[in-house]
Amino acid sequence: MENQFIKKNQYQIGNAVVTQHCPSNIALIKYWGKYENQIPANPSISYTLNHCKTLTEIEFIAGEDFSVQTYLSGKLELKFSEKIEKYFKNIENYLPWILKGKYIIRTENTFPHSSGIASSASGFGAIAKGLMELDVLFSNQQMDEEALQKASFLGRLGSGSACRSLYPGLVVWGKTEEVAGSSDFYAVPYPNDEVHAIFKDFNDWVLLIHEGEKSVSSTVGHGLMKTNPYAEQRFQQAHVNFKKLKEILRIGDLPAFIKLVEHEALTLHAMMMMSDPAFILMKTGTLEVINKIWEFRKNTQLPLFFTLDAGANVHLLFPNGEGTASIKNFIEQELMQYTQSKGVVKDEMIF
Template identity: 50%
Template structure:
């Protein structure tokens, strides 16, 4: 697929200054993306699918002011404090996307952002932050080019977000979102995400996601490095095959509404992701002792109660518990009584529907 779709060929009418604000949700991948092509443009080695999360989001306020010199000038504030440590990644992002958004060179930028959840702790903070920034940038483009269609706006926002953080391209949309080319999903591609295009059983339209914050400190190993390690992981090729097969399984599961099959699949995906992390060179651990305590407690509770509660993990220690809204009262009561002691914080959220 060619990227020239994202060039706007007419001249921009420059708006001298202004402010745009966007909110973007974090997402939790069901089929995990781990590993990308050995380049700098965030192309995944397997397709992925995620739910966007209703109460877990980033809000970004982007202030822009016209200037005469054509160079990039950016300041970043996180939760009210200037963060120079964020600048290298932000500047790299702006340099990457300036090829597709030439108007960026005409402005100075101030980025003010905050999360409703801990930063860099394995809850896709880069996904929601980069996607909210990409949406802000597209809002500026919309001001400059009034004729932009909604479909183009969202596709390009997803395309741009991907250049900042791969999984960020999925956070542009609510509900189930697919990124990465998969032969069984029409319209799927590596350049931007798409809303899941097929039938979804009603049980999957109202899923609760309770997030157990086991560790609220920034991860010692960032996902960027973890992805690179897949290039030499001896099990990587089989992992990519497995992910694609699991996507086919999930398509069927989402249609027929088998929550048990759904749960077992997402747990398998989570454990496979961490198996890849533990078998890389150098190898490392994202889980903490209480992560394992939670997993074992979930398994025991499910066996004894027959409740539909299943876990998944991103590349961190924190645990997402997914379950149908119909079982919320009893499961939430159990979470606070049996799992609270393992956590520093519990975030009650839900999966957005398409």
């Protein structure tokens, strides 16, 4: 499968500057646990966000000794530079020209760093798109669907969830019988005509409960799944939940959607607590917000619910429609107090 991305193109490289942007995404069915070369242990599905993006300019200077300088919001970041250098070396088999020059990469996010929004996904997604733009430029090809699929493949090798950020709407990564064409090697869009209209106009407001670095990185957390006694049951559960979700999306069963999405979020954090060593990324404010959401939903019957990434911050999900104003008022009046510094990122899903 990976060999399909090794092309025998003729390349004529030269100095070039390309600019790309890529949104972040939030998984509904979570990916937690992976095999060698960023192969997921279970399929996942995510919503692509609209406003939370990484903007990246790649300047390629042909003929120079290979090196990477990476600037994040104008500041030279040596750690990121080293990480991207290693990444470029790992993907030389798919882009044979990639080590034949010097790179100056300027990148910035439209959202706060370490805010519970997957900056690695949007970051590597933007870099992969930029590399494919250079690839088609140097080989005199076209940026088509095949090139976008290769960008998804390359993004995955940098950050697993990056492969999902290359497409709008609901996006699937990981082989599953429920979605034709799904793959462990790249992401595919979920069929738009199999999604009820109620799921196509959603808000995602991210409460910034904790804005610092996580105590345990996602890379370490994924690795701990190798010895987690509940890992295999979790991987099987994800397949079962995918089957359930497919029908939920088709018929527009919002209560069932809420139940499944919240359960997936809590399962993700349960896996962390059952790792060896165990770790907890939720904070007191995370739990306070969850309980407040449950109480609000019980009292009002309004569809405000949550999901969590691998961190303390809470993604508040709710559709536009009747009751939206009441939901927004509740968030601002009752939930903002649990944030670290009154921080919230207001986003939405795009199709």
